[in-house]
Amino acid sequence: MTPFDLTGRVAVITGANTGIGQGIALALAQAGADIVTVGRSAADETLAMLPDSVRHHDIRADLSSAAPTAGIVEEAISRMGRIDILVNNAGIIRRADSVDYTEADWDAVMDTNLKSLFFLAQAAGRTMIAQGSGKIINIASLLSFQGGIRIPAYTAAKSGVAGLTRLLACEWAEKGVNVNAIAPGYIDTNNTTDLRNDPDRNASILARIPAGRWGKPSDMGGAAVFLASSASDYINGAVLPVDGGWLAR
Numbered sequence: 001m002t003p004f005d006l007t008g009r010v011a012v013i014t015g016a017n018t019g020i021g022q023g024i025a026l027a028l029a030q031a032g033a034d035i036v037t038v039g040r041s042a043a044d045e046t047l048a049m050l051p052d053s054v055r056h057h058d059i060r061a062d063l064s065s066a067a068p069t070a071g072i073v074e075e076a077i078s079r080m081g082r083i084d085i086l087v088n089n090a091g092i093i094r095r096a097d098s099v100d101y102t103e104a105d106w107d108a109v110m111d112t113n114l115k116s117l118f119f120l121a122q123a124a125g126r127t128m129i130a131q132g133s134g135k136i137i138n139i140a141s142l143l144s145f146q147g148g149i150r151i152p153a154y155t156a157a158k159s160g161v162a163g164l165t166r167l168l169a170c171e172w173a174e175k176g177v178n179v180n181a182i183a184p185g186y187i188d189t190n191n192t193t194d195l196r197n198d199p200d201r202n203a204s205i206l207a208r209i210p211a212g213r214w215g216k217p218s219d220m221g222g223a224a225v226f227l228a229s230s231a232s233d234y235i236n237g238a239v240l241p242v243d244g245g246w247l248a249r
């Protein structure tokens with residue numbers, strides 16, 4: 001047993017059919033966790049990549065509203081027995097100049113990226129508090145620290161994720177529940193296809209990353225295992241950049 005061993009723990013990951021959620025699900029499974037994927041699309045590709053020994057269950061839920069959050073926790077517990085780790089990863093981005101940004105885009109981004117994240121944390125937090133232990137990892141962003149351009153709702157939501165991470169950490173640390181966040185840098189996923197397809201944005205982003213490359217979903221795995229494991233038992237309310245050095249520049 002190492003402090004990073006997750007054998008016997010049950011991890012729930014939202015948006016794990018692709019991208020960062022898939023990378024984190026695979027890393028947690030490789031560290032020994034059993035896996036519950038949650039999303040509006042089937043996570044077949046992710047489940048097929050899991051080691052044979054890993055117990056898993058896939059829950060269909062649309063997190064554009066908070067309505068399914070309590071049911072997700074009930075289903076995960078009824079199928080897997082408990083929840084030890086929640087990774088709040090599902091998220092969307094809608095780009096437009098702020099002068100043109102629509103209320104529909106604002107609501108869609110805030111509902112998925114912030115409201116559902118809070119109510120799923122609340123539902124999981126209740127059961128973790130009752131069992132006296134748990135790890136919640138919210139997926140924040142560089143836009144939890146910076147302003148960005150053309151993504152007002154995303155920046156507001158991800159700044160909110162950082163704030164909620166700190167608030168929940170303050171309320172739940174003494175109850176044995178660690179709440180922390182990972183702030184990915186620029187990662188090669190569906191979320192950033194538009195940026196990578198724009199030669200000027202792509203070049204300016206790459207020029208600022210000290211590591212000299214876009215991140216991969218697998219680059220988030222080590223931080224996720226750390227924050228899911230007993231190695232991080234005295235870490236509460238941290239927002240950990242995993243960004244190839246972007247914020248250091």
Ligand code: NAP
Nearest residue numbers: 015019020040041062063064090091141186187189190191
């Ligand atoms: P992605 O490949 O587009 O993955 C987003 C995931 O969220 C998908 O599984 C998606 O499911 C799911 N999702 C979206 N809306 C949902 C809904 N209403 N209900 C259930 N699931 C929903 O993008 P990603 O880059 O991996 O993003 C994952 C997280 O990382 C997001 O919170 C994003 O904001 C954050 N992030 C990404 C970057 C980056 O550079 N890529 C940087 C910082 C933070 P579908 O496949 O069904 O759409």
